[in-house]
Amino acid sequence: MREKYIDLAIHKLAVAFASLDLTFHPMNTGVPGDITSYWPVNDVIWNYDVRNYPKYLIRSTGKNNLNWIMQNTSVLHFCGKHKPWQDDYKNPFRILYLHYLNRMMRKIK
Structure with a gap:
């Protein structure tokens, strides 16, 4: 499903x-x-690589925390072989993925 x-x-x-x-x-x-060539892409907003959360957080001097990401980021990119829908996924973004999955499931019903 x-x-x-x-x-x-x-x-x-x-x-x-x-x-x-x-x-x-x-x-x-x-x-x-x-x-x-169309426009400069800000990856923190348009293609946020969740593996790099510590780097983004340090570069922003703590501004780009999970709350900021939820308000400002359009696309979370779950790069690599570990994915948030897998039971053994350990990244803190799993809870964010599950949150949006549950919101989507509620809208569909």
């Missing part, structure tokens, strides 16, 4: 990216290389 909603979310992202006239494929693991 969860896979159905993930597929739906990927489809909606693909449609949103298509409206921006950018090359996008749902199986890409990164932003297209030429996207910066």
Whole structure:
């Protein structure tokens, strides 16, 4: 059941990216290389790599904490082989992922 909603979310992202006239494929693991020719991309807002949370936090002198991320970040990128939907995922972003998953499930019902 969860896979159905993930597929739906990927489809909606693909449609949103298509409206921006950018090359996008749902199986890409990164932003297209030429996207910066359109505009400079702030990765903290548009492609937040959750593995780098400590680095982002230090660079922002503590400003970009979880509360800031929830209010300002558009895309959380769960890079690497460990994913928040896996039971053994240890990153603090798992709770954020589960929060948004539960919100989505409530809206669908």
